[in-house]
Amino acid sequence: MKKLLHQLYRSQVWRSIFRHGLPESNRTRAEAVFYNFFLHVHPTKVRKRSVIFSYTWGLGGLSFGLFIVLVATGALLMLYYRPSAPQAYWDMKDLQFVVSSGQFLRNMHRWAAHAMVAVVFLHMLRVFYTGAYRPPKEFNWVIGVILLVTTILLSYTGYLLPWDQLSFWGISVGTNMIRAMPLGLGEKVSFLLLGGNIVGENALVRFYVLHCFIIPVAAIMLMVIHFWRVRKDGGV
């Protein structure tokens, strides 16, 4: 068995993927981290204190994990969902009662979304209480705040998509709050956001595109910068 494994480690296929030896020395242990795409987001060395679980509670990682869950379940839900009125509502009902595992995926998407808002907020509290916003991490704190807003916007734009009474009035109230913006800006912004004066079909399509493409792409780009900075500053 051991011989077989060693043969595998020496094979060209293995060595073309992992271009370093087994993590048996400090050097190869470091190489194992920074030659691996998925591990290279971690610094090769961290302070002992920040590995203690109760220092970070793993909240940043949990937020990212929930985001992955949301992308996976969301992509599957998109296969049965058409953003048109009143079809959207019936597609949502189909997902609940007709599609295999549809109810499960929809609920997973919903609960992960609620959880993500909570976890991202807790992550912000943790960073605040451990003083991790202090120099040189001020800019990463700012990106983090934008990511919190992005999370809330994702949650809010997804709220309209079931196209039921709750979502209709939720978006009516929300866009009416935008109308209160000064200098006549409110009317313009809400018109562009809704694609009209009322919460109608245009609004549904716009919120769908924002929810499934524009905001997630923006969030991913911000996350990349966020994680890169965390790594450069020696965080976990």
Next chain:
Amino acid sequence: MDEKPNTEEKKDTLMTRRYFLEFVGGGAILVAATGSAVLTGQFLSPNVLREPSLRFKAGSVEIYPPDSITLDKEQKVFIVRAKEGYFYAISAVCTHLGCIANWKSEDDIIACPCHGSKFDKEGRIIDGPAPRPLQRFAIMVDEQGQLIVDKGVIVSEDTILKV
């Protein structure tokens, strides 16, 4: 190698080729970027809205008894006929955040279910977070005795329709 005379001097006074090309290229990109930003802005604002008409028929005068208030749920408008027989139409859309307010006959008020704003029969604020009274719309009667309400025309708070 001999150096050409005046090269240094020329650099100080004249635009170099590199700077000229950078200026022209950068300018072209700026113009294109501005143009596409404007076009995208226009693209995002729809030119044709397939929204329901703001003007609608509210039925004949006779179906509204005096001293009545009727909510047209689809149009989100209260058609009010006073004791004296005159008409006015007020919006059912709460001026706070756009929910639909209801007539509460037991309290003689119009109440919004969302955040508790209360209005009287004339649409004036009694209570709650609403910043403005309910809008009053133009109402008229055509040759066949049909009431017509125009939600596009907002009239003052004492405008009434005598029939």
